Amino acid sequence: MASQPDLPEQLTGVGATALGVALLRAQESRRADRLFDDPYAQHFLDAVDPAASPWAAASASTEQGFLHLVAEQVAVRTRFLDQTLLEAAQAGCGQVVVLACGVDTRSYRLDWPAGTQIFDVDFADVLAFRNAVLAQRGAAVPGNRISVATDLREDWPHAVTEAGLDPRQPTAWLAEGLLYALPPAAADLLLDRITATSAPGSILALDHAEDSELLRAARGELSAELVDLWQGGPTDDLTTWLTRYGWRPTVRDIAEVAARYQRPTPAAFDPERDGTGRGWLATAHLPQQL
Numbered sequence: 007m008a009s010q011p012d013l014p015e016q017l018t019g020v021g022a023t024a025l026g027v028a029l030l031r032a033q034e035s036r037r038a039d040r041l042f043d044d045p046y047a048q049h050f051l052d053a054v055d056p057a058a059s060p061w062a063a064a065s066a067s068t069e070q071g072f073l074h075l076v077a078e079q080v081a082v083r084t085r086f087l088d089q090t091l092l093e094a095a096q097a098g099c100g101q102v103v104v105l106a107c108g109v110d111t112r113s114y115r116l117d118w119p120a121g122t123q124i125f126d127v128d129f130a131d132v133l134a135f136r137n138a139v140l141a142q143r144g145a146a147v148p149g150n151r152i153s154v155a156t157d158l159r160e161d162w163p164h165a166v167t168e169a170g171l172d173p174r175q176p177t178a179w180l181a182e183g184l185l186y187a188l189p190p191a192a193a194d195l196l197l198d199r200i201t202a203t204s205a206p207g208s209i210l211a212l213d214h215a216e217d218s219e220l221l222r223a224a225r226g227e228l229s230a231e232l233v234d235l236w237q238g239g240p241t242d243d244l245t246t247w248l249t250r251y252g253w254r255p256t257v258r259d260i261a262e263v264a265a266r267y268q269r270p271t272p273a274a275f276d277p278e279r280d281g282t283g284r285g286w287l288a289t290a291h292l293p294q295q296l
């Protein structure tokens with residue numbers, strides 16, 4: 007039997023959230039009425055010693071459990087963001103940057119227009135784990151995918167441009183499962199850097215969510231480390247924040263997008279339930295300069 011790739015340090019701490027997302031994508035992919043198919047998600051879970059993963063106990067969790075609370079959110083956001091990125095690529099964004107990709111497999115599983123260049127960005131060992139698992143499972147490496155190992159707290163635009171991104175050409179950016187985990191100043195710096203690296207015509211897609219009593223309690227049951235996962239993200243609402251940096255945003259409540267896909271309001275963001283917050287999906291484009 008082939009040996010398992012090492013589980014990187016970042017996937018044992020807060021970065022373990024990437025494996026939680028994979029678990030939910032694998033679960034969604036088994037549904038007859040699935041919103042997307044991620045045939046690789048289960049492979050990441052199979053590559054991890056359950057004793058080293060906080061999700062082993064979580065997968066058997068109750069209605070109050072973290073995974074149950076966010077399952078529909080992850081399904082809905084994945085489908086929405088898949089579609090947004092593909093539409094952006096079809097509309098002329100020849101470069102796609104997946105920030106904090108974790109074990110996201112969009113560069114492998116989506117049917118990109120010919121010539122689209124995809125940059126998957128995360129810590130080096132997270133990328134190494136992802137790529138090793140996919141290679142071990144025989145996934146064909148798309149010719150248009152580049153892994154960019156960097157720390158998003160450092161000068162990551164330099165790393166991405168060194169890897170081949172052309173900031174003079176429009177880019178489709180994805181920041182999924184990231185914003186709420188950043189303190190306000192880090193969120194501002196991230197958007198400042200994305201904007202400075204974007205040509206007019208670029209598209210930005212992201213999700214964001216408020217923390218809530220319900221989510222905090224559910225995270226606390228999983229691991230003490232996950233309790234502080236939410237750092238709040240931008241202090242302004244998403245429309246004000248994105249507009250301030252020159253983007254033209256459209257911000258949707260996650261419940262509205264879920265209804266579009268005939269799915270219930272994701273449990274953690276259901277205003278009918280006590281102790282919940284709100285969740286959003288946003289797309290924005292950078293207009294031509296006047």
Ligand SMILES: C[S@@+](CC[C@H](N)C(=O)[O-])C[C@H]1O[C@@H](n2cnc3c(N)ncnc32)[C@H](O)[C@@H]1O
Binds near residue numbers: 016024106108127129
């Ligand atoms: C919740 S996961 C989201 C993964 C992916 N976007 C998705 O939705 O499937 C968060 C990811 O952010 C990455 N991350 C967190 N801080 C980072 C940093 N400073 N530099 C690079 N990646 C980071 C983690 O390694 C992890 O893969």
